[in-house]
Amino acid sequence: MMKNILNTLAGLLFFSGLNAQVGIGTSNPSPSAVLELNSTNKGFLMNTVSLISISSASPLGSHTEGIWVYNTATAGTAPDNVIPGLYYNDGTKWVLMSISNDMPKIGDIKSSMTNADHNGWYLLNGRNTSTLSANARTSAISLGYPSAIPNMADRIIKGKNTSEAMAATGGTNSYSLLQANLPNLTFTGTTSTDGTHSHTYTNRGVNYWNYNAGSLATTRTVNTETRTTGSSGDHSHTFSVPSGGTNAPFSQYPKHMVVQYFIYLGK
Known part of the structure; x- marks a missing residue:
């Protein structure tokens, strides 16, 4: 041979x-x-x-x-x-050597309609790195995720500023309109406290008339009584205006389409 x-x-x-x-x-x-x-x-x-x-x-x-x-x-x-x-x-x-200029690199992120890991792309669902394959775990650790990969559920991607850590999370899906968010506008008003004076209030109620239209009774609103406060002494008055609100939060999400986010950790 x-x-x-x-x-x-x-x-x-x-x-x-x-x-x-x-x-x-x-x-x-x-x-x-x-x-x-x-x-x-x-x-x-x-x-x-x-x-x-x-x-x-x-x-x-x-x-x-x-x-x-x-x-x-x-x-x-x-x-x-x-x-x-x-x-x-x-x-x-x-x-x-590659015929594609778009060959992924370790740490690349993409959005997809796929729900499962594929071809080196791993779903960003916050899972422990110990559950990844050996090669993917090594890549995740090299990117700075020794314990768990980031969780992108119900989040959008934000560009990093100089004071933020990579993969830091923040923000909220809704916010409440607080007093500090309102315009700095003051309503003022006072009543006179000079001398003795009184106030009159007319109460309005429902008075039933003895008249029927078919089976329905007819009602009419009329003045029922007038009340007057005492007139002795100087005094002032305060009033409050209730908003009627319930502090329900606003949704911050615009119109959107739901996708999954993946990170490339290698095959």
Whole structure:
């Protein structure tokens, strides 16, 4: 077996030395290619390695621009973590090959109509990180959530200001109109306290007349009595105006559509 391999390699080297191209599966390689593979039922198997991070050359001795490998490991800490896939080296780091510019990164957040975890996206429902997969748990811890991931239930996303902690929660779904929220307006009024004076109040009530329209009795409101306060001594009066309110809270939610929020923690 070893003899056959050596003979094959020797033949390829001899052929490449004569023609400057090597063809595997073809006797007529392209003159523009150093190596051409040709098969109708087989593919090219890239060498596989276990990378440890984007910034580390390991298991290679150093970063070498142009080297391609297929990584089989999920390792490292965001944002230098690696996932299984095809990588090339740009001379300073490993770069994951992707045909999509929208490939998610650890910590990305999206909204979706999906209700369950999928493809490395985890529902932000406040669950303990101990319930996540090993890789997702590592990513969550690297993002600063060692105990639990945030809970987005009944919340909207707010941009961080300089004094807030990432993933801090706040606000309320409703608020009450308090006295401090009212305009600073004062109603004033006084009665005269000069001299003796009296006040008259006419009470109005219901007086039933002896008249029927079918089976219904007819009523009429009339003045029933007049009352007058005593007139001795100076005195003043106060009055209050009840609002009739019940302190019911206002809803702060505008018209909206309900979705789920997910965080990408890797596959």
